[in-house]
Each structure stands twice: as structure tokens, then as C-alpha cells.
Amino acid sequence: MDIKLQQVSYAYSMGTPFEKYALFDVDLAIPSQTYQAIIGHTGSGKSTILQHFNGLLKPSKGQVHIGERVIEAGKKAKELKPIRQKVGIVFQFPEHQLFEETVLKDIMFGPMNFGVSEAEAEKRARELIKLVGLPEETLNKSPFDLSGGQMRRVAIAGVLAMDPEVIVLDEPTAGLDPRGQREIMDMFYTLHKERGLTTILVTHSMEDAAKYADRIAIMHEGKCVLNGTPHEIFSDAKTLENYRLELPHIVRFQQKIENMMNQHLSKICLTEEELAEEVSRVLRKGRGQQ
Amino acid sequence: MMEKMIFGRFIPSDSFVHKMDPRSKLLFVFAFIVVVFLANNVVTYALLLAFTLFVILMSKIRLYFLINGLKPVIILLVFTFMIHILFTREGDIIFQLGFLKVYEEGLRQGIFISIRFLVLVFMTSILTLTTSPISITDGLETLLNPLKKMKLPVHELALMMSIALRFIPTLMDETDKIMKAQMARGSDLSAGPLKDRIKAVVPLLVPLFVSAFKRAEDLATAMEVRGYRGGEGRTRYRQLKWDWRDTTGLVLLAAVTILLVGLRN
Amino acid sequence: MTEILSFNNVSYSYTPDNPDARKAVQNVSFSIQQGEWIAIVGHNGSGKSTMVKLVSGLLFPQEGEVRVMREVLTEDNLWEIRSQIGMVFQNPDNQFVGATVQDDVAFALENSGVPYEDMVERVHKSLAQVKMEKFLNHEPHHLSGGQKQRVAIAGALAMRPKILILDESTSMLDPQGRDEVLKTVRALREEIGLTVLSITHDVEEALYADRILFMNDGKKYAEGTPTEIFALGDKLVEFGLELPFAMRMTKLLQSKGVQLVGEHMTEEELVNDLWTSNFNK
Numbered sequence: 001m002d003i004k005l006q007q008v009s010y011a012y013s014m015g016t017p018f019e020k021y022a023l024f025d026v027d028l029a030i031p032s033q034t035y036q037a038i039i040g041h042t043g044s045g046k047s048t049i050l051q052h053f054n055g056l057l058k059p060s061k062g063q064v065h066i067g068e069r070v071i072e073a074g075k076k077a078k079e080l081k082p083i084r085q086k087v088g089i090v091f092q093f094p095e096h097q098l099f100e101e102t103v104l105k106d107i108m109f110g111p112m113n114f115g116v117s118e119a120e121a122e123k124r125a126r127e128l129i130k131l132v133g134l135p136e137e138t139l140n141k142s143p144f145d146l147s148g149g150q151m152r153r154v155a156i157a158g159v160l161a162m163d164p165e166v167i168v169l170d171e172p173t174a175g176l177d178p179r180g181q182r183e184i185m186d187m188f189y190t191l192h193k194e195r196g197l198t199t200i201l202v203t204h205s206m207e208d209a210a211k212y213a214d215r216i217a218i219m220h221e222g223k224c225v226l227n228g229t230p231h232e233i234f235s236d237a238k239t240l241e242n243y244r245l246e247l248p249h250i251v252r253f254q255q256k257i258e259n260m261m262n263q264h265l266s267k268i269c270l271t272e273e274e275l276a277e278e279v280s281r282v283l284r285k286g287r288g289q290q
Numbered sequence: 291m292m293e294k295m296i297f298g299r300f301i302p303s304d305s306f307v308h309k310m311d312p313r314s315k316l317l318f319v320f321a322f323i324v325v326v327f328l329a330n331n332v333v334t335y336a337l338l339l340a341f342t343l344f345v346i347l348m349s350k351i352r353l354y355f356l357i358n359g360l361k362p363v364i365i366l367l368v369f370t371f372m373i374h375i376l377f378t379r380e381g382d383i384i385f386q387l388g389f390l391k392v393y394e395e396g397l398r399q400g401i402f403i404s405i406r407f408l409v410l411v412f413m414t415s416i417l418t419l420t421t422s423p424i425s426i427t428d429g430l431e432t433l434l435n436p437l438k439k440m441k442l443p444v445h446e447l448a449l450m451m452s453i454a455l456r457f458i459p460t461l462m463d464e465t466d467k468i469m470k471a472q473m474a475r476g477s478d479l480s481a482g483p484l485k486d487r488i489k490a491v492v493p494l495l496v497p498l499f500v501s502a503f504k505r506a507e508d509l510a511t512a513m514e515v516r517g518y519r520g521g522e523g524r525t526r527y528r529q530l531k532w533d534w535r536d537t538t539g540l541v542l543l544a545a546v547t548i549l550l551v552g553l554r555n
Numbered sequence: 556m557t558e559i560l561s562f563n564n565v566s567y568s569y570t571p572d573n574p575d576a577r578k579a580v581q582n583v584s585f586s587i588q589q590g591e592w593i594a595i596v597g598h599n600g601s602g603k604s605t606m607v608k609l610v611s612g613l614l615f616p617q618e619g620e621v622r623v624m625r626e627v628l629t630e631d632n633l634w635e636i637r638s639q640i641g642m643v644f645q646n647p648d649n650q651f652v653g654a655t656v657q658d659d660v661a662f663a664l665e666n667s668g669v670p671y672e673d674m675v676e677r678v679h680k681s682l683a684q685v686k687m688e689k690f691l692n693h694e695p696h697h698l699s700g701g702q703k704q705r706v707a708i709a710g711a712l713a714m715r716p717k718i719l720i721l722d723e724s725t726s727m728l729d730p731q732g733r734d735e736v737l738k739t740v741r742a743l744r745e746e747i748g749l750t751v752l753s754i755t756h757d758v759e760e761a762l763y764a765d766r767i768l769f770m771n772d773g774k775k776y777a778e779g780t781p782t783e784i785f786a787l788g789d790k791l792v793e794f795g796l797e798l799p800f801a802m803r804m805t806k807l808l809q810s811k812g813v814q815l816v817g818e819h820m821t822e823e824e825l826v827n828d829l830w831t832s833n834f835n836k
Contacts, residue, residue: 017354042699042729056470081476089474096464097471099496109493113476144500149599158475175727177598177756178797204729246730249800253822260826261834272807280811283833424654456654459696508649515611515642516652516710517634517666525668527661527678 001165003030007062022048026224035199037209040219046202054087055080085114088164092171095151104139110162128157149180166198206248210270235268300422307349307420312429314536319417328550342409359415374400423455445521468497559718559750561586565619579605581773592751594761597770598795603754607722641711645723647703651695660710681712701732721753758799801825
């Protein structure tokens with residue numbers, strides 16, 4: 001499903017002396033099945049923008065296109081439920097949204113709100129609990145008896161159970177240990193590929209953006225200032241610095257190697273694997289010439 | 291939703307009133323509440339109104355905030371005004387509409403009561419608009435200190451209040467966040483029959499309580515590790531200072547009181 | 556050298572009546588000398604947080620003893636010992652007691668009855684040490700996570716503690732906040748020789764430590780310098796941790812046939828080795 005923001009501005013506390021704009025004229029088009037990362041500093045407007053993707057916030061100016069639907073400033077937005085079913089949001093620390101007596105019921109909460117039958121919802125829960133890496137017995141436990149990491153997985157299963165076409169992730173791995181982080185990010189990437197989802201990752205992590213995203217948008221002081229492929233975005237360190245952002249660790253390391261060799265590698269490498277391959281290729285070539 | 295709550299919001303500034311000690315402001319407001327009832331004729335009510343306007347000027351608070359503070363009580367104000375107009379039957383009839391007769395005394399009482407209401411709301415709003423909640427707590431704690439002898443846990447109450455105040459913004463953000471998260475999962479808080487709406491509150495309240503308890507537990511641990519064991523032997527970092535402004539404020543109120551006593555019928 | 560903190564064969568179980576249940580902390584011994592930075596690493600549930608509770612006297616060991624400044628921690632000297640320990644917890648919001656930055660820093664001082672003039676001086680000084688002196692009257696919800704954690708550090712410093720304990724203090728922060736906090740702690744080490752115990756699952760944070768305690772399932776699996784610990788390599792990964800970036804890179808390069816002499820902890824070492832082993836011949 002395509003998502004498109006056109007000239008979107010958003011102000012908190014509209015019409016009071018505390019009125020404060022958080023977004024200014026944001027244009028952003030996310031074609032179907034893209035893995036789009038949105039990065040930016042705390043307070044850059046990232047979390048405001050993500051609430052526009054399923055109509056939780058309505059633009060103060062401009063339009064938001066979500067598939068066929070248009071949410072426009074100044075017009076009443078009715079029946080947002082179909083949109084919310086199609087666009088699932090995994091909020092930061094999603095484990096805080098768990099409330100049911102059992103994990104099973106909590107996962108079924110979303111789909112049943114959207115009119116899915118009980119049998120179907122339960123079927124989805126049984127599939128998803130395994131997908132997020134938890135044993136099926138977990139379904140009968142209280143979510144509050146689980147560890148933080150397990151609760152996170154249950155909450156994610158609860159969003160996936162709505163069977164969304166677009167999935168929005170807000171810092172999905174914050175606070176997890178390294179293994180948990182990797183597992184969760186890999187799981188979303190597999191889902192993205194296998195189910196042809198549109199994935200929007202809102203993150204601080206340059207590393208995750210570099211590793212998974214097809215396109216990266218950069219938010220700065222409420223504006224969307226850049227949008228491009230990871231290679232485009234990370235080949236311009238100067239511009240990033242202006243937005244108080246750093247290059248991913250791997251790219252910074254590549255620069256150190258380039259300085260040492262006094263020559264540029266043929267491309268910006270975004271994964272450790274890629275960089276190791278590239279360095280060894282340059283060395284083999286060097287040896288061949290000697 | 292939460293953003294619109296302006297009543298009771300502290301607006302920082304450096305006015306005369308802002309610089310006053312919370313103790314003197316609290317005493318001032320309590321005394322004023324009593325003094326207001328001294329007024330009973332046109333001159334005394336005019337004096338009250340003028341004095342209130344003077345205090346508003348001294349506080350440099352924009353009228354917008356005061357009017358906003360009035361909104362929640364406006365119905366009450368209109369209601370009491372109407373009651374007086376309709377049920378007081380003294381003096382000449384000044385206006386008649388069918389069986390409804392409005393008497394002169396009724397109108398006068400209605401206006402007086404409205405002014406009384408207005409000045410009370412304005413003065414208490416000025417207190418909360420010019421004094422941070424934590425200063426009010428400090429002021430109350432010191433003023434209530436003598437009650438410690440009567441085994442009233444003044445320190446504990448003040449600490450509870452200050453922690454509650456400290457966590458209000460945090461919990462508001464949290465409420466907003468959980469509400470959005472559940473709405474994103476298709477829960478609808480604003481539509482449907484009452485029964486459905488009550489049901490929709492559960493997914494909001496349970497996480498909120500769970501999180502509040504977790505926070506309380508963390509906070510208790512942090513406080514204990516930082517050596518908190520009750521009010522005994524504690525010193526205070528927040529010092530209150532009584533200066534010429536406070537004395538001036540209370541003297542002024544005393545002068546107004548004397549005038550009111552002299553001018554009332 | 557002065558010993559600041561030690562565990563001697565400490566065990567703790569949350570279900571002491573059930574002898575079959577796994578103990579949260581099992582027979583752990585270690586000691587920290589003045590001026591050292593020790594990191595305790597392990598995946599979630601490895602017993603790290605129980606150890607913190609044992610240090611601060613929120614729990615008492617069922618076996619063994621915890622000593623702070625060579626004194627065994629008991630119910631009797633608990634409060635006195637706590638005043639020598641500064642702690643910074645995981646959630647920046649849930650440990651901010653005061654209404655404003657300066658009130659929060661003063662909280663522990665108030666508790667131990669420090670006179671007013673003395674308090675003012677110590678609050679200002681410790682806020683300056685974490686570079687938050689410009690935020691005296693800020694309220695917590697107007698601060699970033701990293702700033703709140705720095706205020707928490709200032710609150711601990713104001714008590715002039717013998718040791719600062721960081722209990723996963725950076726795990727809820729964004730990368731920038733994490734850098735802020737770690738920079739602050741490193742600067743404090745240099746300026747006042749602060750002794751630090753940090754509990755973390757962030758390997759890059761653990762690299763700063765002089766020694767690492769590697770916990771697994773409540774037991775001390777290994778103890779040593781970062782170089783020694785990360786030499787365990789895949790064993791760490793098996794237990795849910797990562798290797799430091801430079802080490803992962805070293806291994807990858809070697810697997811692609813690039814000549815390198817050793818395993819490297821830091822990027823500088825790796826780049827130097829890459830140079831000497833491959834270019835500078």
C-alpha cells in the first residue's frame with residue numbers, strides 16, 4: 001500500500017498560546033513494499049510523523065494519502081478503522097500496551113476489534129507466537145509473568161495479528177540485549193520480504209537503517225530534509241553532520257581504512273560483510289599487481 | 291486533549307506577585323476568601339473589583355488565562371445569577387416578561403454574587419498561575435508545620451504531593467501513548483454506546499496501573515538507596531524567603547479590609 | 556590499594572525454600588579496588604540486577620558476605636554504607652525525585668541532614684561536574700534521557716561516594732544520550748579518580764572497563780581484562796552477547812583471507828595491523 005504525505009504540517013495545542021509546530025510542509029512518498037527508514041534527532045518530528053500514517057493525528061495543513069484514502073487538514077476524517085487495520089504500528093516499548101489476562105487474548109485483541117472471527121484470531125495467535133520466537137505454551141500465561149523481552153515479542157505478535165499491509169516500527173529494539181535486538185530486526189526483515197509488506201522504521205540507529213532500509217528519510221527540526229537510498233545518504237557525511245547525525249559505525253570505519261590506504265574503496269559499504277569483502281578484494285588486486 | 295488544560299497551569303514570569311513567597315500568597319488568598327464576604331453595597335463591591343484588577347495588573351498575567359480559568363465555572367456563575375434574578379422579590383419591578391418579573395433588588399443581588407464569584411475565581415487562579423505547584427506545596431508544608439504536634443504527617447503529605455506533581459506530566463504522556471497504541475489496535479474510545487466505551491477503558495487503565503506501580507516501585511527503590519527514611523533529621527534545600535513584597539501584599543489586603551468594614555452598610 | 560567493594564562466595568535465591576530452584580546469584584566472588592572501573596556483563600536474566608540489589612542492601616545474601624569499605628554489609632550499618640554508594644538506575648524517569656534538577660540533586664543531601672549552605676555548594680559543584688549547571692531549574696519532563704541520567708550522576712556525586720554504580724544506566728537511551736553519559740563517567744574517572752561498577756549488556760561500554768565480570772546463569776563465568784574476556788569469542792555470542800565491532804571486523808577480514816596478526820579490541824589497533832601486515836611491507 002502506498003503512503004504519501006503532501007505538504008503536511010502539524011501543530012500541537014492548536015489555537016492556544018501554547019501552539020507549537022512539530023512538522024513543517026513535509027513531503028514524503030513511500031511506495032508499496034518499500035523498507036523506508038526515518039531517522040533524526042530526538043525532537044526532529046519523527047514520532048509526530050509516524051502518527052500520521054494511520055490517522056492517529058490529523059494534519060494541521062496538507063494531505064496524507066494512505067492507499068486509496070485521503071486524510072486532509074480541515075476535513076472530518078470518518079471511519080479510520082479500515083486504515084488502522086492496514087497500517088500496524090509497533091510503538092516504542094510496545095510491552096506497555098499489554099493488558100489482557102492471557103497472552104492469547106492480548107494477541108487476539110487487535111484482530112477482533114477489526115471484526116475477525118474468534119477462531120481466525122486464535123489461529124493467527126498460534127502462528128504468530130512461534131514466529132516471534134516464543135513457545136506455544138506462552139499463550140496461556142499472563143503477559144505480566146513474562147520477562148521484558150518476551151513481553152515485547154507478545155506485543156509485536158499482537159500488532160502482526162491484525163494482518164497489516166504496512167508496518168510502522170518505532171525504535172522496536174530499544175532496551176533489548178544485543179541478541180534480542182538482532183533477532184527482532186531480522187524477524188521484521190524476513191516478514192517484510194516474505195509477505196511483501198511496506199515497512200517504515202523510525203530509529204536512532206544508523207546501523208539498522210543502513211542494514212535494512214531501501215530508502216532513508218532524514219528529519220530535522222520538523223522538516224523532511226533528505227530522502228534517498230542508504231548509499232546516497234551515507235556518502236555525504238558533511239550534510240549528515242549539519243543535521244547532527246553520525247555516519248553508521250561501519251561507514252566511519254571504512255573512512256579510517258581509506259585514510260590509512262590513502263585511496264577510496266569503490267563504494268560505500270553498509271554491512272560488515274560487504275566491507276570485509278571489499279577490503280580483501282582491494283588487497284588481492286594489490287598483490288596481483290606486485 | 292490534555293493540552294487544553296490551562297486552569298491551574300503555572301505561567302513563569304518575574305512580576306511582583308510571582309516574586310512573592312508562597313506562604314504570603316496562600317495566607318493572602320485564604321484571607322481574601324473571607325474578606326470578600328464583607329462587601330454588601332455598590333461601593334464595597336466596586337472596591338473589591340478594583341482591587342482584584344490591580345492584583346491582576348501586578349501579576350502580569352494575560353487576561354486570556356484568567357478567562358480560560360473561568361470556563362469550567364461559567365455555568366455555575368450563570369446559574370446563581372439566574373436564581374437571584376428569579377427568586378428575589380424586593381424593590382421595584384424593572385422588567386416583566388409574561389409571568390416572569392425581575393425586581394431591582396434581584397438584579398442587584400445577582401450582579402453582586404457574580405462579582406463575588408468572579409473575584410474569588412480570579413484570585414485563586416492568580417495564585418496557581420503565579421506560583422509553581424511545588425512552591426505551593428512548600429508553602430503549605432511550612433504553614434501546616436505546627437500541626438505536626440498533633441501527629442499530622444505534614445512532611446509525608448507534602449512529599450506525596452510533590453511526587454504526584456512531578457509525575458503528572460510523565461503519566462499524562464503515558465496515558466496518551468497507551469491510548470494511541472490501543473487505538474492503533476482498533477480500540478475505539480470515542481464512539482459507540484456507553485457499554486462499549488466503558489469496555490474500551492480497560493485496555494487503557496490496566497497498562498496505566500501496571501506502569502504506575504512499576505514506576506512507584508522503581509522510585510521507592512531509588513529513594514531508599516539515596517538514603518530516604520522519613521522526615522526525621524532531614525534538612526531542606528528549598529528555602530522560603532519572606533521579603534518586603536510579602537509584607538506589602540498583606541498590609542495592602544489589611545488596608546482594603548479596613549476600608550470595606552468602613553464602607554459597608 | 557584500598558578495597559572498595561567485595562563479594563565473598565555470595566549466593567542468593569528468590570525461592571530459598573526450594574533447594575532445586577536455580578539461584579539468581581551463585582557463589583560469586585570478586586573485589587573492586589579504589590579507582591578501578593569494573594563492568595559486569597551478561598544477558599538479561601544472568602543475575603546482574605540481583606547483584607546490584609545485594610550491593611545496595613535491598614537484598615542480603617543467604618550465603619557469603621558483601622563488604623563495602625571492608626565492612627560487612629548488615630542491617631545495622633546499611634544506611635551508613637548506602638551513603639557511600641552512588642547509584643544510577645536504568646529508567647531515567649523513575650529515579651527523578653525532585654521537582655527540578657537542583658532539587659533532585661539535593662535529595663540525598665537532605666536525607667542525610669547536610670546543612671543548607673553546604674548543600675547549595677555541593678549541588679552546584681556536582682552539577683558542574685556533569686556539565687548540567689545551566690539546567691538548575693529545569694523540570695524533568697523538559698530534559699532528554701541522557702540529561703536526566705547526568706542529573707542522577709550529579710545526585711550521586713553530591714554525596715561524595717566511594718563508588719558509583721551504573722545499573723544498565725544507558726540501556727534506555729538513544730545513541731547520543733549513551734555517549735553523553737559515558738563521556739561524563741570517563742571524565743569523572745580522570746578528574747576525581749572515581750571508582751565505577753557498571754552493569755551492562757553493551758559491549759562497547761564494557762570495553763572502557765579495567766576488568767570485566769562475565770555472568771551467566773547466576774554464576775561468574777569469567778573475569779579478566781576486556782582483551783581476556785573478548786578472547787572467549789564465540790562463547791560470548793552463545794550466551795547472548797555480541798563481540799566488539801573491531802573484533803567482529805577482525806574475524807570477518809581474516810575469514811576473507813586478509814592477513815592480520817592478532818585479535819583487536821579497538822578500531823585503531825585493527826587499522827594499524829591492517830597497515831603493517833598488508834601495506835607497509
